[in-house]
Amino acid sequence: MSVNKSIRVLDKDTINKIAAGEVVERPASIVKELVDNALDAGAANIRIELKDSGKKSISVRDDGVGMSRENLVLSPVKHATSKITSLSDLERISTMGFRGEALAAISSVSRFEIITKRKEDAGGTRLYLEDGKQTISDIGAPDGTTVTVFDLFYNTPARLKFLKGDATELSHIAAIVSDLILADPHISFTLINNGKTILSSPSSDLFNSVVDILGHDAARQLMPIPTYASKSDTKACDEIQKILADTGVQIEGFISKPSFTKTTPDHLFFIVNHRPVTSKELIKAVRLGYYTKIPNNRYPAAVLHLTIDPKEVDVNVHPRKIEVRFRDEKTLIRIITEVIETTLRLNELAFQVTSTDVKKVIDRPFSDFGQKGKIGNADESKKDAGTPSESKKDVDMQSKPKGDSDVIKSKSEKGIDFMQQKTGSAAVLAQEESSAYSDFKTGASSGSKSGYTAPPKDTEKRLKETERLLSASQKSPEKNARPSEISLLDDIRVVGQISNLYILVEKDSGLLIIDQHAAHERIFYDLLKKKENVSVQELISPAVVTLSPKEKVLMDEYIPYLEEAGFGISEFGDYSYAISFVPIVFGKMEDVSTIHEFIADLLSFGKIKDESGARETIAKRTACRAAIKAGACCNHAQIEELIRQLKCTENPYSCPHGRPTILVFSRKELEKMFERI
Numbered sequence: 001m002s003v004n005k006s007i008r009v010l011d012k013d014t015i016n017k018i019a020a021g022e023v024v025e026r027p028a029s030i031v032k033e034l035v036d037n038a039l040d041a042g043a044a045n046i047r048i049e050l051k052d053s054g055k056k057s058i059s060v061r062d063d064g065v066g067m068s069r070e071n072l073v074l075s076p077v078k079h080a081t082s083k084i085t086s087l088s089d090l091e092r093i094s095t096m097g098f099r100g101e102a103l104a105a106i107s108s109v110s111r112f113e114i115i116t117k118r119k120e121d122a123g124g125t126r127l128y129l130e131d132g133k134q135t136i137s138d139i140g141a142p143d144g145t146t147v148t149v150f151d152l153f154y155n156t157p158a159r160l161k162f163l164k165g166d167a168t169e170l171s172h173i174a175a176i177v178s179d180l181i182l183a184d185p186h187i188s189f190t191l192i193n194n195g196k197t198i199l200s201s202p203s204s205d206l207f208n209s210v211v212d213i214l215g216h217d218a219a220r221q222l223m224p225i226p227t228y229a230s231k232s233d234t235k236a237c238d239e240i241q242k243i244l245a246d247t248g249v250q251i252e253g254f255i256s257k258p259s260f261t262k263t264t265p266d267h268l269f270f271i272v273n274h275r276p277v278t279s280k281e282l283i284k285a286v287r288l289g290y291y292t293k294i295p296n297n298r299y300p301a302a303v304l305h306l307t308i309d310p311k312e313v314d315v316n317v318h319p320r321k322i323e324v325r326f327r328d329e330k331t332l333i334r335i336i337t338e339v340i341e342t343t344l345r346l347n348e349l350a351f352q353v354t355s356t357d358v359k360k361v362i363d364r365p366f367s368d369f370g371q372k373g374k375i376g377n378a379d380e381s382k383k384d385a386g387t388p389s390e391s392k393k394d395v396d397m398q399s400k401p402k403g404d405s406d407v408i409k410s411k412s413e414k415g416i417d418f419m420q421q422k423t424g425s426a427a428v429l430a431q432e433e434s435s436a437y438s439d440f441k442t443g444a445s446s447g448s449k450s451g452y453t454a455p456p457k458d459t460e461k462r463l464k465e466t467e468r469l470l471s472a473s474q475k476s477p478e479k480n481a482r483p484s485e486i487s488l489l490d491d492i493r494v495v496g497q498i499s500n501l502y503i504l505v506e507k508d509s510g511l512l513i514i515d516q517h518a519a520h521e522r523i524f525y526d527l528l529k530k531k532e533n534v535s536v537q538e539l540i541s542p543a544v545v546t547l548s549p550k551e552k553v554l555m556d557e558y559i560p561y562l563e564e565a566g567f568g569i570s571e572f573g574d575y576s577y578a579i580s581f582v583p584i585v586f587g588k589m590e591d592v593s594t595i596h597e598f599i600a601d602l603l604s605f606g607k608i609k610d611e612s613g614a615r616e617t618i619a620k621r622t623a624c625r626a627a628i629k630a631g632a633c634c635n636h637a638q639i640e641e642l643i644r645q646l647k648c649t650e651n652p653y654s655c656p657h658g659r660p661t662i663l664v665f666s667r668k669e670l671e672k673m674f675e676r677i
C-alpha cells in the first residue's frame with residue numbers, strides 16, 4: 001500500500017463536524033453550553049426540557065435579554081461572539097462562554113432552532129438550521145430565548161452509536177445542572193425529561209440550593225465557612241478574614257463534618273467566579289484541610305465558592321471549559337487548606353449518633369450480623385482495635401442509576417442517596433466499617449478471639465509516657481499544638497469502662513463513648529509529630545527482619561526516616577536487616593514480633609511519595625503501636641488522665657487514621673431511641 005498521500009484542505013462540513021467532536025461529547029455537553037449562554041444573557045429562570053434524555057431533543061428556555069435579528073443570524077457562525085473582542089480579553093474572562101464556537105458545533109450535528117425576542121421588540125424571530133441551510137422568520141414569542149436541538153448526531157451515526165443508555169445520559173445532564181444550581185443559587189432551574197421533573201431549584205440562597213441537590217440529611221452534616229455576610233460568629237469571621245487578607249481571594253460555602261465522607265471526591269463542588277470547575281489541586285487542598293480528621297482513602301463533601309481576580313485564572317485550557325489553571329496554585333492551596341482547618345477547629349466535630357442510625361441496626365435481619373443469623377458471630381471477621389492483627393478491605397457503597405427515578409435519587413432528595421452514608425456513628429453501630437477503618441478495626445471485646453488483655457500497670461506505663469511527652473512539649477510553647485476550642489470534654493463524669501475498650505462518660509447534654517485506643521493514639525501522634533529528640537531503648541538481642549527483594553527496595557527508602565524516628569537499623573545479609581534499638585515509646589520489648597509487625601505494616605504502604613509522607617506514616621504506625629490497646633483495663637484515675645491528655649490535642653475527635661475517638665449520644669436522641677418523645 002502506498003504511503004505517499006497528498007495533503008489536502010478538508011471541506012467546511014467535515015471541519016465543523018470535527019470541531020463539534022471537541023465541544024459536543026454527549027447531550028450533557030449541549031445542555032452545559034446552552035445554559036452558559038442563558039446565564040450570560042442575564043436569565044433569572046432557566047427551563048431545560050429533554051426527550052429521551054436529550055437524544056431526541058433538548059430545549060433550553062430562558063428569560064434573558066434576547067437577541068436582535070442581526071445577532072441571531074450571526075450566532076451560529078463559528079467564532080462569532082459578543083463576549084470578547086480581542087486577545088487581551090482572554091486574560092479577564094468574566095462570562096461563562098467566550099469562544100463563539102458552541103452553537104456552530106451543535107448545529108453541525110443536529111437539527112437546530114433558536115426563537116428569541118428582546119423586551120423592546122414587538123415580536124420574536126425564529127432561526128432554523130439543518131445541513132448548513134439557514135431559515136429566518138418572524139414568530140410570536142415571550143421575552144428571552146429558546147434554543148432547541150433535535151435529533152443529535154442524526155448526520156453522524158458513528159457518534160450516535162457511542163451514546164450510552166438513557167439513564168446514563170440523563171445522569172450526566174443531572175450532574176451538570178446540579179453544578180449550575182450550586183454555582184448560581186439565585187437563579188431558578190428546572191430539568192424535565194419526557195414530561196417528568198427531574199430537578200427543580202427555585203431562586204434562593206446557597207444553603208437552600210445545597211438542600212435541593214444533596215438532600216436534607218446531607219445538608220445537616222455541613223458547616224458554613226464563617227463569613228460576615230452569613231452572620232457567623234464574629235471571632236470566627238475574623239480568623240477567616242485574617243487568612244484571606246491581601247490575597248485577592250474570597251471563599252464561602254459549606255464543608256462536611258469529618259463523620260460524613262465518601263469513597264470518591266465526586267461530592268466536592270468547586271465554583272470559581274461562578275463557573276463550576278474540576279481541579280485535582282483544589283481536591284488536594286480540601287483533603288489537606290481535613291488531614292488526619294478523615295481516613296486517607298475517604299473524601300468529605302464540600303460546596304466552595306471561590307472569588308478570584310479573573311487575571312489569576314486561565315479558563316481557556318479545556319474544550320468544554322470545565323478545567324481551570326491558577327497562576328499561583330501553591331498559594332491558593334495553602335489558603336483553602338487553612339480556611340478549612342480553621343473552620344473545622346471552630347466547630348464541634350464529635351461523631352453524633354442519632355435515632356435513625358440505631359433504627360438502621362434494629363431493622364436489619366439477623367443474617368447481616370453473622371453467619372447463620374447468629375448475632376454472636378458479628379465480629380468474627382474483625383479484630384481488636386490496636387492489637388497486632390489487621391485486615392484491609394475496600395467497600396464502595398455507591399450504585400449507578402438505572403432510570404429516571406434513580407437519577408432523581410442520586411441528585412436530590414427528592415434526594416441524594418449517595419450522600420447518606422456516614423462514616424463513624426452509623427458505621428460503628430451497624431458494624432459496616434468501610435476501608436476508612438481498615439487500619440485497626442473496632443468492635444471486639446477483651447474476650448474476643450484475639451484474647452488480648454493488659455493489666456492496669458501496662459496502661460499506667462503508656463499514659464506516663466504520653467504525660468512525659470506532653471510536659472516536654474508544653475515547655476516549648478512554639479511547638480505546642482493549638483488545642484481544640486470546643487468544650488465537649490469539659491464538665492463530664494466518668495461512668496466506667498466496658499469491654500476493656502470503650503469508656504462511658506456522662507455529660508448534661510447526653511452520653512459520650514470514647515474509644516480508649518483511638519484516643520490515646522491521637523495523643524501519641526500529636527506529640528510524636530512535635531518531638532525532635534527521640535528517646536530510645538536498646539534491645540537485648542537485635543531483631544532480624546528478612547524481606548523480599550521488593551520490600552528491600554522500599555526499606556532502603558524508609559531507613560533514613562526510621563533512624564530519625566529512633567530506630568537503629570543496619571544491613572544483615574542480602575535481604576535482612578538487624579534492628580538494635582527502637583523508640584522508648586514502644587515500651588518494654590518482651591516480644592520482638594511487635595517490631596516485625598511494625599515493619600510489615602510500614603512496607604504495606606508502598607513507595608514513599610515525599611519526605612512528609614514518610615514521616616507521617618511512621619508517626620501513625622508508631623502511635624498505634626505505643627497507644628493503650630483494646631483489652632487494656634483502665635481504672636477511674638487512668639480514664640480521667642486519658643481524657644485530660646485528649647483535651648490537650650488539636651483534634652480530639654478522630655485518631656490519626658481518621659477513625660472516631662468519641663461518639664456522642666445527645667439527650668434528645670437518647671429519648672428518641674427509647675421512644676420517649
